Amino acid sequence: MQARSQSSLQISLVGSWPALDRAEPINVDRRRTMTNKRMILSAFFFNPQGDHRMSWRHPAAPKSEIFTLDYFRRLASAAELAKLDAIFLADHVAIWDSYESNVAHYANVRLEPLTLLSALAAVTHDIGLISTASASYTEPYNLARTFASLDHISNGRSAWNVVTSGMNEEAMNFGRDGNIEHAFRYERAAEFLETAKALWDSIEDEALLFDKESGFFADPKRVHRIDQSGKHFRVRGPLNVPRPIQGHPVIVQAGSSGDGKTLAAKHAEINFSLARSIEEGKQNRADFDERLAQHGRKPESLKILPGILPIVAASRSEAEEKRDLLESLTPARVAIDLVSSWVGMDLSAFPADGPVPNLPDEATFNGQRTNLVRVRNMAEQGMTIRQIASQVAKAGTAPMMAGTPQQIADEMEAWFTEGAADGFNLMFPVLPEDWMDFTSSVVPELQRRGLVQREYAPGTLRDKLGLERPANIFASAR
Amino acid sequence: MQARSQSSLQISLVGSWPALDRAEPINVDRRRTMTNKRMILSAFFFNPQGDHRMSWRHPAAPKSEIFTLDYFRRLASAAELAKLDAIFLADHVAIWDSYESNVAHYANVRLEPLTLLSALAAVTHDIGLISTASASYTEPYNLARTFASLDHISNGRSAWNVVTSGMNEEAMNFGRDGNIEHAFRYERAAEFLETAKALWDSIEDEALLFDKESGFFADPKRVHRIDQSGKHFRVRGPLNVPRPIQGHPVIVQAGSSGDGKTLAAKHAEINFSLARSIEEGKQNRADFDERLAQHGRKPESLKILPGILPIVAASRSEAEEKRDLLESLTPARVAIDLVSSWVGMDLSAFPADGPVPNLPDEATFNGQRTNLVRVRNMAEQGMTIRQIASQVAKAGTAPMMAGTPQQIADEMEAWFTEGAADGFNLMFPVLPEDWMDFTSSVVPELQRRGLVQREYAPGTLRDKLGLERPANIFASAR
Numbered sequence: 018m019q020a021r022s023q024s025s026l027q028i029s030l031v032g033s034w035p036a037l038d039r040a041e042p043i044n045v046d047r048r049r050t051m052t053n054k055r056m057i058l059s060a061f062f063f064n065p066q067g068d069h070r071m072s073w074r075h076p077a078a079p080k081s082e083i084f085t086l087d088y089f090r091r092l093a094s095a096a097e098l099a100k101l102d103a104i105f106l107a108d109h110v111a112i113w114d115s116y117e118s119n120v121a122h123y124a125n126v127r128l129e130p131l132t133l134l135s136a137l138a139a140v141t142h143d144i145g146l147i148s149t150a151s152a153s154y155t156e157p158y159n160l161a162r163t164f165a166s167l168d169h170i171s172n173g174r175s176a177w178n179v180v181t182s183g184m185n186e187e188a189m190n191f192g193r194d195g196n197i198e199h200a201f202r203y204e205r206a207a208e209f210l211e212t213a214k215a216l217w218d219s220i221e222d223e224a225l226l227f228d229k230e231s232g233f234f235a236d237p238k239r240v241h242r243i244d245q246s247g248k249h250f251r252v253r254g255p256l257n258v259p260r261p262i263q264g265h266p267v268i269v270q271a272g273s274s275g276d277g278k279t280l281a282a283k284h285a286e287i288n289f290s291l292a293r294s295i296e297e298g299k300q301n302r303a304d305f306d307e308r309l310a311q312h313g314r315k316p317e318s319l320k321i322l323p324g325i326l327p328i329v330a331a332s333r334s335e336a337e338e339k340r341d342l343l344e345s346l347t348p349a350r351v352a353i354d355l356v357s358s359w360v361g362m363d364l365s366a367f368p369a370d371g372p373v374p375n376l377p378d379e380a381t382f383n384g385q386r387t388n389l390v391r392v393r394n395m396a397e398q399g400m401t402i403r404q405i406a407s408q409v410a411k412a413g414t415a416p417m418m419a420g421t422p423q424q425i426a427d428e429m430e431a432w433f434t435e436g437a438a439d440g441f442n443l444m445f446p447v448l449p450e451d452w453m454d455f456t457s458s459v460v461p462e463l464q465r466r467g468l469v470q471r472e473y474a475p476g477t478l479r480d481k482l483g484l485e486r487p488a489n490i491f492a493s494a495r
Numbered sequence: 496m497q498a499r500s501q502s503s504l505q506i507s508l509v510g511s512w513p514a515l516d517r518a519e520p521i522n523v524d525r526r527r528t529m530t531n532k533r534m535i536l537s538a539f540f541f542n543p544q545g546d547h548r549m550s551w552r553h554p555a556a557p558k559s560e561i562f563t564l565d566y567f568r569r570l571a572s573a574a575e576l577a578k579l580d581a582i583f584l585a586d587h588v589a590i591w592d593s594y595e596s597n598v599a600h601y602a603n604v605r606l607e608p609l610t611l612l613s614a615l616a617a618v619t620h621d622i623g624l625i626s627t628a629s630a631s632y633t634e635p636y637n638l639a640r641t642f643a644s645l646d647h648i649s650n651g652r653s654a655w656n657v658v659t660s661g662m663n664e665e666a667m668n669f670g671r672d673g674n675i676e677h678a679f680r681y682e683r684a685a686e687f688l689e690t691a692k693a694l695w696d697s698i699e700d701e702a703l704l705f706d707k708e709s710g711f712f713a714d715p716k717r718v719h720r721i722d723q724s725g726k727h728f729r730v731r732g733p734l735n736v737p738r739p740i741q742g743h744p745v746i747v748q749a750g751s752s753g754d755g756k757t758l759a760a761k762h763a764e765i766n767f768s769l770a771r772s773i774e775e776g777k778q779n780r781a782d783f784d785e786r787l788a789q790h791g792r793k794p795e796s797l798k799i800l801p802g803i804l805p806i807v808a809a810s811r812s813e814a815e816e817k818r819d820l821l822e823s824l825t826p827a828r829v830a831i832d833l834v835s836s837w838v839g840m841d842l843s844a845f846p847a848d849g850p851v852p853n854l855p856d857e858a859t860f861n862g863q864r865t866n867l868v869r870v871r872n873m874a875e876q877g878m879t880i881r882q883i884a885s886q887v888a889k890a891g892t893a894p895m896m897a898g899t900p901q902q903i904a905d906e907m908e909a910w911f912t913e914g915a916a917d918g919f920n921l922m923f924p925v926l927p928e929d930w931m932d933f934t935s936s937v938v939p940e941l942q943r944r945g946l947v948q949r950e951y952a953p954g955t956l957r958d959k960l961g962l963e964r965p966a967n968i969f970a971s972a973r
Contacts, residue, residue, distance in 0.1 A: 073712060080705040084647045084737055086617060110636060112735045120715045126737050132644035135613035139564060158668040166610035169562045189731035190636040227558040232826050234551060237598045253667035257590045259562055259604050348710050
């Protein structure tokens, strides 16, 4: 951990990067394109200790301060100082405890994202607030109210990452014996979104009059019941919160299954994607452009942000040491149990150095299919259970970008300029360290190259991202 | 404390109170009792324009700023400056639109309380945050997470006002054709509370180890599935948020029906009660003490806070003018429709100056029974529909305390010292005006009398209110 003692390591960096980074001639906006297109940066986390599964064991990782607002306020301030576009919180509605190692070794506990982002809305000014919320185990009326309220409280900065809940542990917290079938979950999610959008539209922008003289608080012709009556929901409306400042919160979608992409192509405005390479990123873009066209949507209506794991260090080799340390933190049993959970069967019952047994059929699998396919692919390459476990335990499916601020900026620039990304979802392996390092060293480098913003544009999150405010279905019906 | 009471008066009242109020000799703590018992003050609202149903029409009422965080931040700051104990937000999960006048004339639209209080948690330090949330149309796992998170974010200041949802409009936003039967709602609420409490206990206080060396994040013996399996819920647990700082949020209950009181006697720590007089308040206290004893609870484990409507003015007659102005704001049709909604039948079909027709049977009534009984009592006194409507449209069921700061303090002191109240739920008729007036004029008067706190005690909301931190059911089972 030489790197750590040298740099990041001391929390916010403050001048620990090689002087030549800053001595270079500064060529403002040299890469800014004709369309003024810029890279979108979203700072992501699920574990508040960082995206690496065992980040909590890192020497620099926080302990119980992850349950205080101050901890997140500090992260949010750094992100806003660096003019990042958004903070993005992942979520599950359960503790992962199917396997015996999980509860003991995995950092399973965290604050609920909507509560946390509502609090952060009060102490930030410009940054977008992306909250994950499950369409599987909530009610559209409740969730539509919450997001509408967050949008008002934050002055138009809310975004909803629509997920379905695929873990058995989640199902069992909501009255079910096990997971809901994959296609059913996505069907429900699609109806959920339609219902929520109708609720957000149910009070038109001009509906509220506040006319003290006449006594008309609202124009009844502009306040609508939605009378949704579908397979999954019956919701009458209207919503009792005014239409969000943004019309609707920005819709984010992260699923990479066929069902997930179908939902995204119809509804999403940001896609949190997984791509291991520029080539994959470009394929993803092309695939989505085709799907978008089928819904009459233009490519620029969907911003694709692949996840990356940035590790900043004074040199590539220092970055690799840092990565190796992280990878040494995962107990073997945790890694195997993780793979077991991905494939829906207990692999600890099989010899660790032997081959993977027959895996479930993808078409009928009710967990996260992308994960099942990843394991199957590794098994087909002849990897043993232990090898796959070791691979899976490494920080996940997103590419690691480890190196100096310049090296990281080079990689990001290549992805961006080659059309493999509209920006990135930054999955920092260890928090707060990697977050602080990135904002204080990589962002200035990206700013110098004209790739990211130096100041926030005025307006809502939609305005800042160049996303249209949605038309109101009731207004356009008139 | 002469200086402070003088200066705080000037903050938003700007010297409109008779000089003699301040010229009086100040006798610090003259009424403080041996037990150091003090009056608890909670500042309440449903409509952000004030508790009077037509408050939004008042010349001083806010307009669209009620959808901004700044508006509420200003109210919260004033409350905290005055050392009030809590902010208390009511809630419904629907717009009230059964009758044609409702949408046009009634201020039906507002922010969702948990979102708003989470934001206010970030900009306040000591004041309690009481949020209403319905046990009828939410899931225990979701709500337990939210309240646990709010408790952490606020450093132990959360409280949950447990309500059931009794309006048809609410039912129809959640897949039902009409309201759920009264007893069923309360049965569900009781099981909901038991489930939420078990979830809050599911991660014991000492469960999280953060032991980086050994790799033990948690002690599995102190992390528990709850395996709730009852009539209304099946929830496995554990919760994925640490046990609230307070153990459980403070439990608040406002129902005054038999079912509501039964729930309160078992679970509540604050009761928001309705009492028209000191006598009623004392009866309420005696009734609850008996009910508490049946559950092995002591009287001091339940704080009873009757709602009052304080209107501060330079004189009694000015206060009456202010009240009369408010009462003139309700259109006749709105008042009749309000009564209709209370009794579950459309009274506009009957002559307004005639008698009330036969009302539904209380025992099988699925709305708010207390409201039905109120109307029945007025009907039995021979009041016409119009007279009852006019009465009901007046600011509700709580007593108005209108007068100078001294007169209001006198009344509050009488209720408190005679044992009719442990404090009050302050239902300001017009916001922000009445809230600002009260905190800057009545509170200093109460402080001078030693009836309310001058500074916040350290610790959580429970600590401040003298409520015990609940034992953990799993720890005590060991």
